[in-house]
Amino acid sequence: MGHEILFFRRRKPLFPCAVTPRSRRRRIVTSAALSLSLAAASAPISASLLDHANEQYGDGNFSKAIRLYQKAVRAGENRTLCYFNLGNAYFQIDSIPQSIVYYRATVDEAPDFFRGHLNLAIAYYTLEDMGSCIASVSRALELEPSNKKALLIRAASYRRAGALPEAIIAFERLFTVDNTSPDVIIALGEMYRDLDDFETASAWLRRYPASGNNMRYVRAMLAEMYEQRGVLDKALYYLLKAREADVADRWLSLRICQLHERSGTPRVALEEAKASLLLFPDFGDLALFAANCAFKLEQWGEAEHFYELARSLGCAGAAAGLENVWEVRNAGARRHADDATIP
Numbered sequence: 001m002g003h004e005i006l007f008f009r010r011r012k013p014l015f016p017c018a019v020t021p022r023s024r025r026r027r028i029v030t031s032a033a034l035s036l037s038l039a040a041a042s043a044p045i046s047a048s049l050l051d052h053a054n055e056q057y058g059d060g061n062f063s064k065a066i067r068l069y070q071k072a073v074r075a076g077e078n079r080t081l082c083y084f085n086l087g088n089a090y091f092q093i094d095s096i097p098q099s100i101v102y103y104r105a106t107v108d109e110a111p112d113f114f115r116g117h118l119n120l121a122i123a124y125y126t127l128e129d130m131g132s133c134i135a136s137v138s139r140a141l142e143l144e145p146s147n148k149k150a151l152l153i154r155a156a157s158y159r160r161a162g163a164l165p166e167a168i169i170a171f172e173r174l175f176t177v178d179n180t181s182p183d184v185i186i187a188l189g190e191m192y193r194d195l196d197d198f199e200t201a202s203a204w205l206r207r208y209p210a211s212g213n214n215m216r217y218v219r220a221m222l223a224e225m226y227e228q229r230g231v232l233d234k235a236l237y238y239l240l241k242a243r244e245a246d247v248a249d250r251w252l253s254l255r256i257c258q259l260h261e262r263s264g265t266p267r268v269a270l271e272e273a274k275a276s277l278l279l280f281p282d283f284g285d286l287a288l289f290a291a292n293c294a295f296k297l298e299q300w301g302e303a304e305h306f307y308e309l310a311r312s313l314g315c316a317g318a319a320a321g322l323e324n325v326w327e328v329r330n331a332g333a334r335r336h337a338d339d340a341t342i343p
Helices: 044-058 062-074 079-092 096-109 114-126 130-143 148-160 164-177 182-194 198-205 215-228 232-245 250-262 266-279 284-296 300-312 318-341
Strands: 003-005 028-030
Touching: 044 062, 044 079, 062 079, 079 096, 079 114, 096 114, 114 130, 114 148, 130 148, 148 164, 148 182, 164 182, 182 198, 182 215, 198 215, 215 232, 215 250, 232 250, 250 266, 250 284, 266 284, 284 300, 284 318, 300 318
Parallel strands: none
Antiparallel strands: 003 028
């Protein structure tokens, strides 16, 4: 019997953190595992050619495999399998247009071959031909309506094409089939946010599982959305939660300080900045924030200290801040001297 090589290789992510095809998957199954009836080899020599081609493919010798698959076709071997495996091999050597030629030949030979349509869609996606990708993956979904990989490719293609309403429908369909994918939740939250549907976006993002690897990103996104709407207490809550998920992110600490100041609590902001500088002593932007905050609170000693620190870290604006501190101090000293001379 002939063999079908099932492969998927990661090229471009379908969306951030998405589940994408495995890297150079080389598992070989017999044609009996296919959902369509493929004829067995009619001659021993062509069967051995196909087997040899599969061995070369499995060893990563894709150019040799291509030559052997082409010989197998000429020898009368099962053309559907040979065309499909030729498409796979050309894909592996980054000859995507050639892979498309053979995937199309595959589905012309076997119109109901699900994997032929699926791999054709992946190849179109790689070339960013979203229209052709959507058409191919839609045909695949006619054959297997609940296939998660095909649903993902269709949803991601609509999103890449900028068709957000259609992408949302496709991702929500995917979620009904696989409600365990955190990345689908993020994608839906991002798209509803981009459509300015804050309520639906935040509802999706709050469904993100605590065990997910992108909890920091989700909480920071929620914080930004609430901050844009002026709901500063919730924005601060999600920023603090985001920092719990990634304590090494110094920019989160700076944003927390800035949000405290924006909320009308500059003293809390200054204390937060001082505590964060103990963790990130070389963070110039945070030192400059602390200096500006201390200046507004008229705490000249701390302002001078943090401006000096920011200047040593090469932070623009620190030198001007120091001059302002010195000017205020000198002005105060002059007033004090003038008061002392009054009879």
